[in-house]
Amino acid sequence: MTGLSTLCYIEQNGQYLMLHRTVKKHDVNKDKWIGVGGHFEADESPEECLLREVWEETGYTLTSYRYRGIVTFVSGNGVTEYMSLFTADGFTGEPVACDEGQLEWVDIEQVWNLNIWEGDKIFFRLMDEDYPFFSLKLVYDGSDKLVSAVLDGKPMELFDILNSDGTKSGIVRERGVAHREGSLHGTVHTWVVREREGGNFDVLLQKRSACKDSNPGCYDISSAGHVGAGDTFLESAVREIGEELGIAADPEELQYIGSHKGQFEAVFYDRLFRDNEWSAVYLYMKPVEIEGLHLQASEVEEVIWMDYRECLRKVQDHSLPNCIYEDEFRMVGEVLGIKCD
Numbered sequence: 001m002t003g004l005s006t007l008c009y010i011e012q013n014g015q016y017l018m019l020h021r022t023v024k025k026h027d028v029n030k031d032k033w034i035g036v037g038g039h040f041e042a043d044e045s046p047e048e049c050l051l052r053e054v055w056e057e058t059g060y061t062l063t064s065y066r067y068r069g070i071v072t073f074v075s076g077n078g079v080t081e082y083m084s085l086f087t088a089d090g091f092t093g094e095p096v097a098c099d100e101g102q103l104e105w106v107d108i109e110q111v112w113n114l115n116i117w118e119g120d121k122i123f124f125r126l127m128d129e130d131y132p133f134f135s136l137k138l139v140y141d142g143s144d145k146l147v148s149a150v151l152d153g154k155p156m157e158l159f160d161i162l163n164s165d166g167t168k169s170g171i172v173r174e175r176g177v178a179h180r181e182g183s184l185h186g187t188v189h190t191w192v193v194r195e196r197e198g199g200n201f202d203v204l205l206q207k208r209s210a211c212k213d214s215n216p217g218c219y220d221i222s223s224a225g226h227v228g229a230g231d232t233f234l235e236s237a238v239r240e241i242g243e244e245l246g247i248a249a250d251p252e253e254l255q256y257i258g259s260h261k262g263q264f265e266a267v268f269y270d271r272l273f274r275d276n277e278w279s280a281v282y283l284y285m286k287p288v289e290i291e292g293l294h295l296q297a298s299e300v301e302e303v304i305w306m307d308y309r310e311c312l313r314k315v316q317d318h319s320l321p322n323c324i325y326e327d328e329f330r331m332v333g334e335v336l337g338i339k340c341d
Helices: 046-058 118-128 175-181 233-245 308-317 326-336
Strands: 002-012 015-021 061-074 080-092 101-107 134-140 146-151 158-162 168-174 185-195 201-208 223-226 255-268 271-284 300-307
Touching: 002 046, 002 061, 046 061, 046 080, 061 118, 118 134, 118 146, 118 168, 118 175, 146 158, 146 168, 158 175, 158 185, 168 175, 175 271, 185 233, 185 326, 201 308, 223 233, 233 271, 233 300, 255 326, 271 326, 300 308, 308 326
Parallel strands: 002 080, 061 134, 185 271
Antiparallel strands: 002 015, 015 101, 061 080, 134 146, 158 168, 185 201, 185 223, 201 300, 255 271
16 A cells, blocks of 8 residues: 655644554554654645645644655555655644644654654654755564665665663664664674784774764774674674775684673764664784775775784873773783783
């Protein structure tokens, strides 16, 4: 079944007017909180449908609204909706009871805590960031699990959200939303190491690209990346070291040395970024020559070798711009048998 509809989030005093869909038994949105809107009638434009549906459901006549994008909603149960998404910040009239459910003004930040579709958080994020007009496709598995998100024709990164013990919670979340909410997710950290004479070791550090969404221009782990929804840690580590550095590693060449749980929050590009990651940590000790690497420009600006002890000192005294977790770096040293103060 395919349909055309509008969906509108009316804003007033830092709140959205939300509709708790509780009335219809066979409603794809049953028990969810969404905006107001509905299906097109014959020959209606998106704006005509918007104005009519908002008036019918709320009693309000919109006086100021903005067309934000097209959302292709695929339920997984044979329902596909092409929703014209609007926001509105001006209206007149008196509120009326809605026959679709209960209307309630909710603080915009609290909307994220309601029972909403996981994909709705993506367009809330886009609207909050004042993203230009967009086309967003959201595909579900027949229930609440998001299985695909495509923005303007390009697939978005999805993560399995983890429980505190590292097991999968069953929730799949888009990358930007996960970092907005500080959701625990999987990452892989691979340290490329070489042994020198005398039992000393160098570590390969990458300098993060200036366009990275967090810690741009900082020195970091040799290779690191997220674990995509449905992927394993090891296959993700092999993929990342290949993409970022051009190293074609076999899985057995990556030595798993343990897990690390890291968390921080900071502001980048005027937006709060919350990182909360469960990392599988690996060592790669095959010979590597910097001149033979193929760096992924969008991720890595340069790579350098640095003595392990020197790097540890620089991490501790902050003389090297970096985003390395000291406790994880010490774990690497312990595995290598390096004694440090």
